[in-house]
Amino acid sequence: MLVGVFGGIVKIEKYSGKTVCIGAQIFNWRYSLIPQLANTLKSVVPFLYRIAHLMAENNRLLRTSFALGFIPLVVGLMIFFSWWAGKAWFLTNIHSLETAGLLWIPIAAFMALMGIFTTMLYLWKSRKNRAAVLKALAALFLIFANIPALFWVLDRQEQIDHRAYVRVYNQTGSDISAITISNAIYTAQLDGINHGDYETVYFYPDYNELESGESPKPVIMTMSWNGDNVTITLPDIYMGECVRLAINQTMKAEIID
Numbered sequence: 372m373l374v375g376v377f378g379g380i381v382k383i384e385k386y387s388g389k390t391v392c393i394g395a396q397i398f399n400w401r402y403s404l405i406p407q408l409a410n411t412l413k414s415v416v417p418f419l420y421r422i423a424h425l426m427a428e429n430n431r432l433l434r435t436s437f438a439l440g441f442i443p444l445v446v447g448l449m450i451f452f453s454w455w456a457g458k459a460w461f462l463t464n465i466h467s468l469e470t471a472g473l474l475w476i477p478i479a480a481f482m483a484l485m486g487i488f489t490t491m492l493y494l495w496k497s498r499k500n501r502a503a504v505l506k507a508l509a510a511l512f513l514i515f516a517n518i519p520a521l522f523w524v525l526d527r528q529e530q531i532d533h534r535a536y537v538r539v540y541n542q543t544g545s546d547i548s549a550i551t552i553s554n555a556i557y558t559a560q561l562d563g564i565n566h567g568d569y570e571t572v573y574f575y576p577d578y579n580e581l582e583s584g585e586s587p588k589p590v591i592m593t594m595s596w597n598g599d600n601v602t603i604t605l606p607d608i609y610m611g612e613c614v615r616l617a618i619n620q621t622m623k624a625e626i627i628d
Contacts, residue, residue, distance in 0.1 A: 432493035433506055439486030440513035443479030444520055450475060451524045458536050459571065462613035472528075479517060486514040534573040535608045540617040540627070541566050547618070548595040552605070555588060563595075576610050592624060 454468040490510045497503030541547050541564040550561040552574050559574040578588055590605040603624050608614055615627045 429493055429497050429503070432489050432496070433503075433510060436486050436490040436493060436507070436510035437513060439482045439489065440510060440515075440517065443475075443482045444513070444517050447472070447475055447479055447517070447524065448520065451528065455527075455531060458531065458534075458613055459573070462536055462538055462571070462615065464611065464613060472524075476521065479521075483514050483517055487511070490514070533575055533610050535576050535610060536571060536573045536613040537608065538569055538571045538613075538615045539564060540569040540615065542617050542619050543596060543622065544620050545597055550592060550594040552590060552592050554590045576608060578609070592618075594618075596622070 450472045457463045457465045494507040546565050548563045552559045556577045557575040559572045561570050564570050592603045617627050
């Protein structure tokens with residue numbers, strides 16, 4: 372029994388010894404792989420880093436391209452709509468915005484050229500990537516969208532400069548059911564104004580301050596008031612002006628400050 376047990380122990384020890392030897396060989400094999408993996412990683416990591424760095428650099432170029440297309444478009448439109456809202460809503464000629472808009476055109480043109488350059492550079496560095504090509508085309512579309520936007524703004528600005536904005540105040544003591552302001556080239560209409568209220572309208576004077584001389588062409592206001600059609604000749608209102616016009620109880624129109 373003891374021998375058997377001892378023999379069993381010996382076998383187990385021998386078997387365990389083989390196991391330990393095999394485990395040592397596996398351990399030595401695995402240990403020998405670590406330097407190889409380390410050397411491989413040393414060569415792969417810089418390559419991956421270069422790829423990541425290139426991708427980050429390309430993404431910066433792409434973001435710059437979009438920014439150089441987006442900023443001129445948005446800032447230019449903000450200047451224009453602020454100037455337009457000042458005339459139409461607040462009856463204010465903000466001449467500083469006109470100057471800012473004119474100065475912004477060459478600045479926006481320079482930014483657009485820089486955006487084209489950065490987009491071409493991004494496209495060249497990512498020319499083998501189809502997704503990158505599509506992104507570059509989108510950036511170019513945004514940049515070139517500034518051109519029709521500029522022509523639209525210049526066209527609208529010329530039209531608005533030929534308008535006269537008039538805010539009509541009803542101080543007659545009764546409601547006015549309908550109003551028209553007309554001259555030889557244009558007729559503006561208002562549905563009506565309650566007593567104490569006002570409405571804003573624009574029309575196109577067919578003269579400006581320099582051309583008016585001593586006898587400018589008249590502008591006629593016609594309105595329905597207490598069942599009658601009343602006609603009033605308005606004071607001189609020139610192109611580009613924003614005026615407040617009060618209709619009093621004697622059915623006369625007066626420009627107020």
